Amino acid sequence: MTYSFHLLGKPEVRRGTAVVEVGHARRLSVLAVLLVDVNQVVGIDKLLTRVWDGPPPRQAKAALYSYLSRLRTALDGTPIVRRSGGYVLEADPQTVDLHRFRALLGQGHPDEALALVRGEPFEGLHGEWFTSLRDTLAGEVAAAELDHVDARLAAGEHESLLPELTARTTGRPLDERLAGQLMRALAGAGRRSDALAHYARLRHRLADGLGLDPGPALRDLAASLDRPQWNPRFFPAPPKEIIGRERELAALDLDGPIVTITGPAATGKTGLALHWAHEHAADYPDGLLFADLSGRDPAAVVRELITALGTAPDGIPPEPHAQTALYRTLLADRRMLIVLDNAADTAQVVPLLPGTPRCRVVVTSRARLPGLVTAHGARPIVL
Structure with a gap:
């Protein structure tokens, strides 16, 4: 042993x-x-x-x-x-x-x-x-805690993180990364004004205590939260007609934040998704988003969707994980429909999931995407 x-x-x-x-x-x-x-x-x-x-x-x-x-x-x-x-x-x-x-x-x-x-x-x-070694490890543990919180925020755990993040920011009031996490959690929990109030308090503390301004990442996050929301309709036109898909359309009507439509090429997956989306657009008052994933890096798609949600190019942070966090923050208190077309596999889709059940995601793919079904609770429709 x-x-x-x-x-x-x-x-x-x-x-x-x-x-x-x-x-x-x-x-x-x-x-x-x-x-x-x-x-x-x-x-x-x-x-x-x-x-x-x-x-x-x-x-x-x-x-x-x-x-x-x-x-x-x-x-x-x-x-x-x-x-x-x-x-x-x-x-x-x-x-x-x-x-x-x-x-x-x-x-x-x-x-x-x-x-x-x-x-x-x-x-x-x-x-x-x-x-000295303890001090070094304390820094490594603190960084790991922040990384873990980023992962939990990306998974949509905004509400459950609020007590933990509030306590941590009380102990470390000038930690900008921690402040950004609390702001994202507040925004994701529907408390955008509280997130901006926390930013204002931090900005005053930094100015009064150190003569500094918040860093660019935190300023960008505050700007994105303070920007008036608009309701995009970033969507192709619907197909002319859908014949013989009553059962599949009824399945799309059932509840569930993620639905996959899978099947071989030329079976009408995209047409079915677009037809249903246009028929139910009124159920998603905060807008509609569409992205063709064919052979694309999901990071590029995230940037495209952030732009569609009203963020100027100079307001998009450079780091991919920060872009994903911003994307989910922008969607946190919205009810939107997102169609992700021609997904290659689950790994391509996961960074594009909004992390909130208020949004509906419809994914089309030739592959069955079992990872979305087992790990994310997607409801499959097979053509």
């Missing part, structure tokens, strides 16, 4: 579900130093300085050798090997929560990374090196 090593909280070693007794705090400190640089040689002088926090006492080297010997016994099967000039702990980095945390962040999974954090990293271990 393999060992797992936990540093993002009170340091701990487990073998399966059982906790392995490693010893006192200084012995744990030796283990933690080796785990931070797992599979790398850590020099003896570096070990001594980090564990004893500065120039070590005369007997420190003898004590270090004793700690290493006892760690080898406790971690039977996990090599701690003497190499030229130092020691190396050989283990799969994925068994060390610190390295798994950073790997998950690099893979874009902040939610899974945050689940590994059990408390203050290296709890109970003292010294300047551990303090």
Whole structure:
């Protein structure tokens, strides 16, 4: 059975579900130093300085050798090997929560990374090196929390995020990224005026306290929220007639925020979607949007739809994730119909979903798009 090593909280070693007794705090400190640089040689002088926090006492080297010997016994099967000039702990980095945390962040999974954090990293271990490492990790955890909130906002969790974001902004009132997240959550919850009021308070705090203006990303978001909404009809003309599709048209009448119309080429998928859309345009007072996805990058489609929603080109942020967030913010308190035509696969569609059940999305595709059905609750209509 393999060992797992936990540093993002009170340091701990487990073998399966059982906790392995490693010893006192200084012995744990030796283990933690080796785990931070797992599979790398850590020099003896570096070990001594980090564990004893500065120039070590005369007997420190003898004590270090004793700690290493006892760690080898406790971690039977996990090599701690003497190499030229130092020691190396050989283990799969994925068994060390610190390295798994950073790997998950690099893979874009902040939610899974945050689940590994059990408390203050290296709890109970003292010294300047551990303090500096804790500060570094605190910044990484805070950034992961912000990334996770961005993902939740993109998924439409505006209302549920408000208590959490309100508490965080109280503690960090000048954090512009956090302020932008709260503004997007407020707007998505139908509280656009509160979002703009929060921006005004932040702008005054920055001016009075630091003599600064908000950054361009936050100014763009405020401008988009303050811009009068208009109701676009960004839509092709309807087909001349639809024959023999009564069952499919009735299926489109059923409730559900996402519907897929799939089938082979030339079966009338687009015509069916447009016919139904024009027949029901009055049910969507905030407008109609249409995008042909044939071979297109969804990021380009997002920019096209943001423009259709009334945003000037200089008001569109440069980062793709910020563009998607702006797109969903603009749709958050609207009731609109969006037809996404000729989708290649689910991955092409997901960035274009509005994240609010008030909007209706009709997707046409030759593929069945099972990901939309299973992960997003789309209702399929097969021609």
